[in-house]
Every structure is written in structure tokens, then in C-alpha cells.
Amino acid sequence: MQKPSIPKGTRDFTPDEMAKRNYIFDTIKSVFRLYGYQQIETPAMEMLSTLMGKYGDEGDKLLFKVLNSGDYLAGIDPAEVASLGSTRLTNHICEKGLRYDLTVPFARFVVQNRDKITFPFRRYQIQPVWRADRPQKGRYREFYQCDVDVVGSDSLINELELIQIVDEVYRRLGIRVCIKINNRKVLSGIAEVIGEAERLVDITVAIDKLDKIGLDKVNEELAAKGVSAQAVERLQPILHLGGTNADKLADLRRILAPSETGLKGVEELETIFSLCGSVGIATPLELDLTLARGLNYYTGAIFEVKALDVQIGSITGGGRYDNLTGVFGLPGVSGVGISFGADRIYDVLNQLDLYPASSVEHTRVLFVHFGEAERLYCLPWLKALRANGVNAEVYPDCAKMKKQMSYADSKHIPYVAIVGETEMAADKVMLKDMATGEQQLAGLEEVMEQVKG
Amino acid sequence: MQKPSIPKGTRDFTPDEMAKRNYIFDTIKSVFRLYGYQQIETPAMEMLSTLMGKYGDEGDKLLFKVLNSGDYLAGIDPAEVASLGSTRLTNHICEKGLRYDLTVPFARFVVQNRDKITFPFRRYQIQPVWRADRPQKGRYREFYQCDVDVVGSDSLINELELIQIVDEVYRRLGIRVCIKINNRKVLSGIAEVIGEAERLVDITVAIDKLDKIGLDKVNEELAAKGVSAQAVERLQPILHLGGTNADKLADLRRILAPSETGLKGVEELETIFSLCGSVGIATPLELDLTLARGLNYYTGAIFEVKALDVQIGSITGGGRYDNLTGVFGLPGVSGVGISFGADRIYDVLNQLDLYPASSVEHTRVLFVHFGEAERLYCLPWLKALRANGVNAEVYPDCAKMKKQMSYADSKHIPYVAIVGETEMAADKVMLKDMATGEQQLAGLEEVMEQVKG
Numbered sequence: 001m002q003k004p005s006i007p008k009g010t011r012d013f014t015p016d017e018m019a020k021r022n023y024i025f026d027t028i029k030s031v032f033r034l035y036g037y038q039q040i041e042t043p044a045m046e047m048l049s050t051l052m053g054k055y056g057d058e059g060d061k062l063l064f065k066v067l068n069s070g071d072y073l074a075g076i077d078p079a080e081v082a083s084l085g086s087t088r089l090t091n092h093i094c095e096k097g098l099r100y101d102l103t104v105p106f107a108r109f110v111v112q113n114r115d116k117i118t119f120p121f122r123r124y125q126i127q128p129v130w131r132a133d134r135p136q137k138g139r140y141r142e143f144y145q146c147d148v149d150v151v152g153s154d155s156l157i158n159e160l161e162l163i164q165i166v167d168e169v170y171r172r173l174g175i176r177v178c179i180k181i182n183n184r185k186v187l188s189g190i191a192e193v194i195g196e197a198e199r200l201v202d203i204t205v206a207i208d209k210l211d212k213i214g215l216d217k218v219n220e221e222l223a224a225k226g227v228s229a230q231a232v233e234r235l236q237p238i239l240h241l242g243g244t245n246a247d248k249l250a251d252l253r254r255i256l257a258p259s260e261t262g263l264k265g266v267e268e269l270e271t272i273f274s275l276c277g278s279v280g281i282a283t284p285l286e287l288d289l290t291l292a293r294g295l296n297y298y299t300g301a302i303f304e305v306k307a308l309d310v311q312i313g314s315i316t317g318g319g320r321y322d323n324l325t326g327v328f329g330l331p332g333v334s335g336v337g338i339s340f341g342a343d344r345i346y347d348v349l350n351q352l353d354l355y356p357a358s359s360v361e362h363t364r365v366l367f368v369h370f371g372e373a374e375r376l377y378c379l380p381w382l383k384a385l386r387a388n389g390v391n392a393e394v395y396p397d398c399a400k401m402k403k404q405m406s407y408a409d410s411k412h413i414p415y416v417a418i419v420g421e422t423e424m425a426a427d428k429v430m431l432k433d434m435a436t437g438e439q440q441l442a443g444l445e446e447v448m449e450q451v452k453g
Numbered sequence: 454m455q456k457p458s459i460p461k462g463t464r465d466f467t468p469d470e471m472a473k474r475n476y477i478f479d480t481i482k483s484v485f486r487l488y489g490y491q492q493i494e495t496p497a498m499e500m501l502s503t504l505m506g507k508y509g510d511e512g513d514k515l516l517f518k519v520l521n522s523g524d525y526l527a528g529i530d531p532a533e534v535a536s537l538g539s540t541r542l543t544n545h546i547c548e549k550g551l552r553y554d555l556t557v558p559f560a561r562f563v564v565q566n567r568d569k570i571t572f573p574f575r576r577y578q579i580q581p582v583w584r585a586d587r588p589q590k591g592r593y594r595e596f597y598q599c600d601v602d603v604v605g606s607d608s609l610i611n612e613l614e615l616i617q618i619v620d621e622v623y624r625r626l627g628i629r630v631c632i633k634i635n636n637r638k639v640l641s642g643i644a645e646v647i648g649e650a651e652r653l654v655d656i657t658v659a660i661d662k663l664d665k666i667g668l669d670k671v672n673e674e675l676a677a678k679g680v681s682a683q684a685v686e687r688l689q690p691i692l693h694l695g696g697t698n699a700d701k702l703a704d705l706r707r708i709l710a711p712s713e714t715g716l717k718g719v720e721e722l723e724t725i726f727s728l729c730g731s732v733g734i735a736t737p738l739e740l741d742l743t744l745a746r747g748l749n750y751y752t753g754a755i756f757e758v759k760a761l762d763v764q765i766g767s768i769t770g771g772g773r774y775d776n777l778t779g780v781f782g783l784p785g786v787s788g789v790g791i792s793f794g795a796d797r798i799y800d801v802l803n804q805l806d807l808y809p810a811s812s813v814e815h816t817r818v819l820f821v822h823f824g825e826a827e828r829l830y831c832l833p834w835l836k837a838l839r840a841n842g843v844n845a846e847v848y849p850d851c852a853k854m855k856k857q858m859s860y861a862d863s864k865h866i867p868y869v870a871i872v873g874e875t876e877m878a879a880d881k882v883m884l885k886d887m888a889t890g891e892q893q894l895a896g897l898e899e900v901m902e903q904v905k906g
Contacts, residue, residue: 004564006499007549010496011496012562018493019492033844034839034843038815042465042466043465047459061522067519067546069517071539073538078536081534085526086526108457157828278832380732383733391486392489395573396606
């Protein structure tokens with residue numbers, strides 16, 4: 001006999017958890033589809049040659065590697081096996097790994113399937129990813145990512161539509177959010193005009209922490225990274241830019257005047273804000289110059305979404321990248337995309353208690369009965385209800401009424417149809433509304449009417 | 454630059470393939486829900502201690518094992534590493550594996566979550582599984598299983614409902630099938646009455662092949678396994694049982710009279726056929742004594758579903774088992790379940806061309822345009838259509854009309870709204886029906902009306 005367990009950092013999802021997760025994913029998917037995005041899936045395992053080197057040294061270590069099948073030591077000199085050490089032995093005995101994110105598999109997919117897909121290619125993908133991170137609260141070794149990207153189009157209409165998607169998804173979920181926007185070209189321009197173009201990464205990594213560690217610590221970090229005192233001084237007014245988005249853009253236009261790249265970034269931001277204004281976005285949009293998010297990746301717009309009523313990190317983020325597929329031999333494919341953080345959205349909805357009752361309701365009516373004859377009596381009722389699209393069950397065993405009723409309770413079933421001799425004689429059931437406790441004799445039509453809700 | 458590839462036996466799913474697969478899964482899921490089944494998910498990785506020994510020696514070899522994270526060789530004597538050999542080294546360097554089916558993880562789930570779930574527990578689970586099988590046509594190393602089971606109930610109502618589910622799923626998919634039914638207790642009874650109770654497995658393995666290899670070969674195999682000539686002779690009339698299901702059951706009742714177990718099996722079959730008769734099952738049901746399907750597992754009903762119009766193996770199968778969770782320390786949990794073969798159903802629908810057009814249609818209307826002003830003009834139209842639930846896109850870039858139209862074609866978009874100066878001036882679009890080629894100037898209301906379909 002074994003006491004069963006699952007690998008640390010992984011989770012089982014019970015029916016109620018699944019129902020809530022499905023509510024989130026279904027909401028997101030239906031919005032994606034409104035905008036013409038199509039679903040793809042890629043294999044859980046990718047070749048390690050596809051994955052390695054894409055996530056930095058740390059990422060390489062966090063990849064789950066899959067042992068080659070069969071006699072994986074065949075062809076390796078036994079003496080060598082002992083001397084190789086873990087890291088180098090891995091190269092000999094593993095050629096596959098579990099996907100670490102959806103971006104690299106997507107890039108690989110686009111290149112490998114370029115003859116089968118239509119550009120601009122609008123895809124969404126909702127699949128689990130695996131990372132051998134140290135498990136901690138809210139961080140798992142298996143979790144779902146939910147990515148939406150369009151590749152093969154430079155148009156800023158795509159940025160607009162991603163903002164519209166965010167706006168609509170959170171409207172439907174009932175979560176109040178704000179969308180922060182920045183632009184990599186503006187960040188480049190800033191580094192340029194303060195005279196530290198080469199230290200772009202250090203600068204943005206530092207100012208990305210402004211919210212968390214405050215201005216003094218940011219300035220300390222900049223100095224520590226070798227950014228000159230003069231440059232740090234020049235940066236200060238930029239970090240203090242205030243007012244409306246339009247005010248900030250006007251100031252930036254002036255500050256970044258010497259930088260062609262910077263001005264291009266300002267122009268992109270102006271276009272995006274203008275497009276948003278023309279269609280009307282209910283969610284507040286905020287130009288945030290401290291937003292960087294894995295900067296090396298992005299080349300244009302950078303997005304991040306924060307929940308307003310819950311203290312939690314970003315719940316959606318993304319941006320534009322210009323060379324996603326270059327590493328796989330297809331250069332010049334520009335794209336823009338965002339990723340919804342399903343686990344965090346799940347937590348936000350739980351904390352704010354925003355799940356609609358229907359999202360955790362599975363069965364509308366349970367038939368409970370006093371014995372075998374009654375159970376048989378239920379079958380045509382069930383058939384008729386199901387034929388009308390009503391999720392319905394009969395308690396399958398002959399059991400005490402209390403047990404049957406508690407089954408209904410724990411499955412959140414809103415109606416129970418009780419069948420005993422009296423009901424059978426009358427060609428009815430005793431229909432009980434579990435919320436109010438009210439009950440009444442009802443024929444099939446009445447049951448149908450009442451439970452359809 | 455890398456030429457990308459994916460591990461052998463795995464697949465990418467393109468948008469059209471995903472749409473077809475979603476059509477299958479959505480159809481199946483909505484029927485499951487009609488019957489009160491609830492979805493769960495389990496982690497892709499399970500502890501090898503959970504998986505090993507559950508699928509036979511061959512299965513143990515076909516498990517994908519995941520390398521422990523970090524310095525997985527630490528604590529192993531280097532001299533030993535070289536001498537252990539692949540199989541034994543695996544025990545030292547891997548503690549996790551990818552799930553091989555959904556049954557063992559489900560059993561583990563039930564035991565581990567028994568305080569959170571309600572019995573009888575009706576669950577469905579649709580997730581990929583991984584097997585290091587030799588890839589071949591129609592056999593993959595990663596494929597989805599789609600299982601529906603109820604545990605914690607002995608009632609044959611559950612068998613009835615699984616048959617109703619099969620009936621309804623294939624009715625909705627438009628696939629003509631027949632359902633074959635057998636019972637493990639009847640097979641035990643047969644082995645008993647021909648005097649070979651101990652050779653039950655050999656006998657059923659042999660007669661399971663009747664369809665494929667014919668009666669003579671079956672008899673040869675039985676003899677080769679050591680079944681006595683007398684027993685083989687006694688078996689012949691049983692293999693030749695004909696007529697209706699009722700005829701067969703009547704004959705079996707007579708033949709199995711000396712076997713208590715056999716008669717119990719006959720009685721179960723009689724009850725199931727009678728329940729099916731009382732609710733009316735459109736799908737033909739056939740009592741098939743040669744049906745065994747991994748017999749060791751099943752203890753009561755055994756099911757298999759065959760497509761009538763396509764030569765392909767079983768597309769759904771399952772049965773009742775009495776001790777699913779015993780190995781994990783929870784004895785006495787009886788259950789019954791079936792599994793839908795998604796890949797085969799996919800192939801059947803393709804071969805019979807049964808996908809409804811709507812299943813591969815993503816976007817209802819594409820806006821195409823002659824330039825920037827026209828593109829902006831489309832935005833409020835898109836917003837209005839989407840607000841009414843119509844999936845709509847604008848071609849995001851300024852491109853030649855031909856390119857925009859061919860985008861619509863390859864995405865199977867049924868309507869295109871063409872916008873040029875004339876249309877803008879008239880506050881209209883030129884709406885083209887891509888199937889008929891007809892086009893007409895239309896205002897928003899008319900577009901809405903026409904594309905809603």
C-alpha cells in the first residue's frame with residue numbers, strides 16, 4: 001500500500017477549482033475569438049536544442065529534462081559517465097525537455113509551419129508550462145500560460161486591439177484594472193539623451209524597481225552599475241514626469257528631441273493613445289516610464305495590467321518584439337502579444353468573490369428517491385430534461401434520503417426532485433428549491449420551467 | 454540558426470486542427486455535463502512510485518522519466534554510476550514521470566482528495582498522456598485521453614448512463630456506431646463451466662482475437678496455452694451463440710447454470726439491456742462474448758464502440774472495475790467508466806467529412822480597406838459588431854486588396870466588408886458573401902443582420 005503524493009509545486013484541480021478556471025479561460029477565449037485570434041497547441045516536450053539558451057543560464061537550469069527512452073547509457077564510455085558530472089551527463093542522456101513558456105514553442109511553431117499558416121498570424125495558446133523553480137506561495141512548477149500574439153504585422157492597430165482585449169476581458173470578469181504602457185524606443189531614447197546609451201539594460205532594470213524600492217535606492221543602484229552622476233541627475237526630471245499621458249508625451253517629445261529612436265517611440269505611443277481615444281477604452285491607461293518587463297525582448301510597446309482592488313503583481317503583460325523567429329531561421333517577423341496570468345486572475349477573483357454562481361454550478365437538478373421503483377420512475381424525466389439541455393442526475397444508488405440530499409448540497413445543485421410513492425401515483429415529483437427550501441408538487445413541464453433558470 | 458523540429462511521435466496542432474479537435478471535445482464535454490459529470494485535472498508529472506508497476510513491465514519501459522533537478526548525481530558513488538546500467542541508474546536520478554494514462558492518476562486523485570470530493574464521484578478528465586511507444590501511423594507519443602468515470606457506486610444505472618452518453622455523443626457527431634457489451638463475470642463463468650477456471654486470462658485473450666484471426670487459430674492458441682481438448686470443444690457452442698441479445702442471454706443462462714458468478718454476470722447484462730430498453734437507445738447494442746479489453750482490470754460490464762462506416766479499431770471503450778484505488782490504500786471503491794478515443798474520432802470525422810462548416814469557422818467578417826483612412830473608418834464598425842458577439846477582424850496592415858482577400862480565403866472567413874472612399878462617403882461598406890460572390894452596399898444594421906447567420 002502506498003500513500004500517494006504528487007511532485008512538489010504541482011497541483012490537482014478539483015471540480016470546483018476546474019469550474020472556476022474554466023470560467024476564466026472561457027471568458028478569455030471568447031474575447032480572443034471576437035478579435036479573430038485562433039487557437040494552436042504545441043507538444044509538452046520540445047527538443048532541448050529548441051529550448052536551451054533561450055532563457056539564460058538560470059532558465060537552462062530550470063528546464064525539466066526528459067530521459068531518453070531505452071538504454072540511454074548505450075554508446076557512452078562507462079568511465080566517462082562517472083567523470084562527466086550532472087550537467088554534462090545530461091547532454092548525453094536527455095534530448096527532450098518540458099516547455100518552459102509558450103513563446104519559444106510559438107516561435108518554433110511559426111517557422112516549422114510557415115507554409116500552413118496565414119500571415120498576419122493571430123494565435124492564442126493556453127497550455128501548461130513547467131519550471132523547476134523553488135516552489136513557494138503562488139509559484140508553481142506546473143502552471144498554465146495563456147498567450148495571445150499576432151506575428152507578421154507592424155501595424156499599431158494590433159496594439160490597440162490587444163488593449164481592447166484586456167479592457168473587455170476584465171470588464172467581463174468584473175475586475176477593475178489599469179493598463180500601464182511604455183515603449184522600448186522611448187527607454188532607448190532616454191538612455192541616449194542622458195549620455196548612457198550603452199547602459200540601457202542597467203538603467204531600465206534599475207528604474208523598473210522604482211515602485212518597489214523607491215527613488216533613492218534606484219539612484220544608488222544606477223551609480224553602482226557605473227552610470228555617471230551627471231546621467232543620474234539628468235534622469236531625475238524624466239522619472240518625475242507627471243500630469244496626464246498627453247502632458248508626459250509632450251514633455252518627452254521635448255526631452256527626447258535629440259534622439260531619433262526616442263521620438264519614434266513617442267510617436268508610437270501617441271498613435272496608440274489616439275487610437276484608444278477614438279474607439280473608447282473604459283480601462284484607465286497610464287504611460288509609465290518605469291515599466292520595462294524583460295526589456296531585451298521587446299522593441300516597441302510594453303504593456304502591463306494591474307488589479308486596482310487587490311495587492312498582487314501584474315496580472316497581464318506583454319509587448320512588441322521584432323525578431324521572435326530569427327533564432328530558428330526566419331528573420332524579420334515582427335509581432336506583438338500579451339499573456340494573461342491565469343493563477344493570479346484566479347486568486348483575484350477568489351479574493352474579491354467575483355465568480356458568478358453559475359460558474360461553479362454543474363448540475364441543475366438532482367432526482368432523489370425512496371427505492372428501486374422510484375429510481376426507475378426518474379429515468380424518463382431525466383431523459384426529457386437532458387433532451388432540453390438541462391444538466392440532470394439521479395442519485396444512482398438506493399440510499400438514505402439524508403445522504404442523497406447532502407450529495408446535492410456538496411455539488412451545489414440548486415434543485416432537487418424528490419420521488420416517493422405519492423409523487424409516482426400523481427405522475428409528479430416534489431421539486432425543492434435548495435436556496436429557499438420551498439417545495440411543491442410539479443409535473444414535467446413545471447420542473448422544466450422552474451429549473452431552466 | 455537552427456532548423457527546428459519536435460520530438461518524434463509528437464504533433465503541433467494548427468488552428469484548423471484545433472478547431473476540429475475542440476468541436477469533438479466540446480461535444481463530448483457538453484454531453485458529460487448533461488449527466489452531472491465534473492471535470493478534474495491532474496499534473497502532467499506524477500511520482501514514479503505512483504506510476505511504476507501499474508502498466509506491466511512493458512509499460513514501465515514506456516514511461517517517460519523526468520530527470521531530477523539540480524545535481525542529480527550527488528550522493529551516488531561515481532564508480533557505481535558506471536556499473537549500474539540504464540535501468541537501475543534511472544531509479545537514482547529520476548523520481549518523476551509523465552502520466553501514461555488518466556486512470557492511475559485518477560485513482561491517486563480520489564485517494565488523495567477523498568475529503569474534498571463527494572461520492573458517488575462523477576468525473577471527466579481530458580488531458581494528454583505520454584508513452585514512449587514506437588511511433589507509427591495513428592499512434593503517437595503524446596495524445597489526449599478523454600475519460601469519464603463514476604466511482605463509489607455499484608448501481609447499474611451508471612452503466613445505463615454511460616451507454617446513453619455514448620449514444621448521445623455519436624448522435625451529435627453524426628457517426629453511426631454500434632456498442633458491444635460483455636461482462637467479466639460471464640467470461641469467468643464460461644471458463645468455469647468448460648472446466649478451465651484457472652485459465653480465464655488465456656481463454657479470454659484468445660477469444661478476444663476471434664474477429665481478427667478466425668476460429669481455427671483461436672482454437673490452436675487455446676490448445677497451445679494448455680487448455681484441454683475437451684474444454685475447447687465445450688467452448689465451441691458458446692462461441693457460436695447467435696440470434697438476438699435476448700436469445701444469447703437465454704442460452705447463457707442455461708449454459709452457465711452451474712456457475713454462480715456466471716449467472717450473476719448474465720443477470721447484470723439482463724438488467725442493463727432492460728434499462729436500455731426502458732429509456733430507448735438509438736444505437737444498436739450487441740452482446741459480444743469475445744469482447745475482453747484488458748480483462749484483468751474489469752470485474753463487471755465491458756464496453757466497446759465501433760464505427761459502422763469506417764474501418765478503424767474501437768473508438769470508445771471501458772467497463773466496471775471493483776478495486777481501482779486499493780493500491781493506494783483505499784479499498785472497496787467500485788467504479789465504471791469509459792474512454793473516448795479523440796484521435797480516432799478525429800480521423801473518422803475527417804474520413805466521413807462530417808465536420809459542420811461552423812466548426813472550422815473562426816471569424817465571421819473581415820474588413821479590408823484601401824488605406825489608412827479607410828482602416829480607421831473600420832474601427833467603430835468592428836467595435837459594434839464585436840459588442841454584438843460577432844467575431845470580426847480588420848486586416849491590420851495597408852496591403853494590396855488581393856493579399857487581404859486571400860487572407861480571408863485561407864481563414865475561411867465567410868463575409869468580407871470592403872471599404873474605399875465611396876463606401877466611406879456613403880457611411881456604408883461593400884459586403885461580399887465569399888461563398889456566392891454576391892456583394893452589396895450595406896449599413897451597420899444590414900451587415901449585422903447578414904453576418905449573424
